[in-house]
Amino acid sequence: MLEATLNFKLLEMCSKCGACFSICPSATHIPGYDPRAVIKDILAGTYEKWLSSAHIWQCLECHFCLEICYQHYGFENAMTALRTVAAKKGMHPPQVKRGWDMFIKTSRLGEPTLPARKKLGLPEPTASGADEFKKLHALLKDAREGHKTE
């Protein structure tokens, strides 16, 4: 399954490198967070245990690993691929589902706190674009369903 989304040749190189581990903020601050171990298990075909692990959701997608990577690949690709598999299997944390539902409904991941914005002298947020997003989402859904029945 992961072969379709990950470049195993680059991951092989990654497993021999480990250079970005020292600048990864999650690795620095979260005990047990170690994409090197995840990559090792992906390459060995024994990654299933990570699907239920909180660690795959702790990647900040800060792209530090991508930026310094001589392959321009990065730890984050492995973490993203596992999150995608976990989500497809319904193994994502409940707050991810809540975030998705909120995004579909409002096209935002959270509502701005108006009193806090006022206190900070920030202007009122612009309209969310939820209507346009809903239309786009419906079009994509139709296209996907049409594709399935072809």
Ligand code: SF4
């Ligand atoms: S993108 Fe994820 S894996 Fe890469 S440095 Fe940031 S937190 Fe670490």
Ligand code: SF4
């Ligand atoms: S992502 Fe790049 S820098 Fe980081 S360990 Fe892999 S090959 Fe090395």
